[in-house]
Amino acid sequence: MQLAKVLGQVVATAKEPGLERFSLLLVQDAAGADPEQTRGPAYVAVDVVGAGVGEIVLVASGGAARVAAGADTPTDRAVVAIADTVIRGGAVSYRK
Template identity: 60%
Template sequence: MQLATVLGQVVSTIKGPGLERFTLLLVADATTGTDATTGTDATTGTDATTGADARTGGAPDVTGYVAVDTVGAGVGELVLVATGGAARIAAGADVPTDRAVVGIADTVVRDGAVTYQKS
């Protein structure tokens, strides 16, 4: 599994069999250097909640990937993403996916310090 931030939704009116019951989310891998108080990554300058990049005057960084949402996650939330076979188990064997949002993070602790706290 990996941590990712939900950047938005991908709307698809025509979906393959098995996908019709899921919301598709645009997510981007979360960095491990996010400041817990500001939500900004110290290395990239990206806001973990909005995807806005401080280096480009706030324009969002839209680099990411699509994952099926199995938990009802919302934009700006830090989520757990399963990949490969684990994603298919979470979403169902009939769902053609290799990435699935399987959890919403409340707190991340690294080296004994809280690096993320859901507000």
């Protein structure tokens, strides 16, 4: 799993039937010690927990994403948790 920040939503009126029950989020991986700092390209993930823009989330990928979203859902990445606190080296690096 990877920490990431939700940048926005992707709206698609026509979706594969397995995706109809989910929102699609635009996310970017967290960089370094501060989860609010991001790096790399943004990507789309299926939202299975109801995350919002600006939140720090955990993203599962590959088979774990498909299991989280349901075996019938075609996805490579899924938002599976919303972080309340991130503790690194005994110090809080993020608090919601």
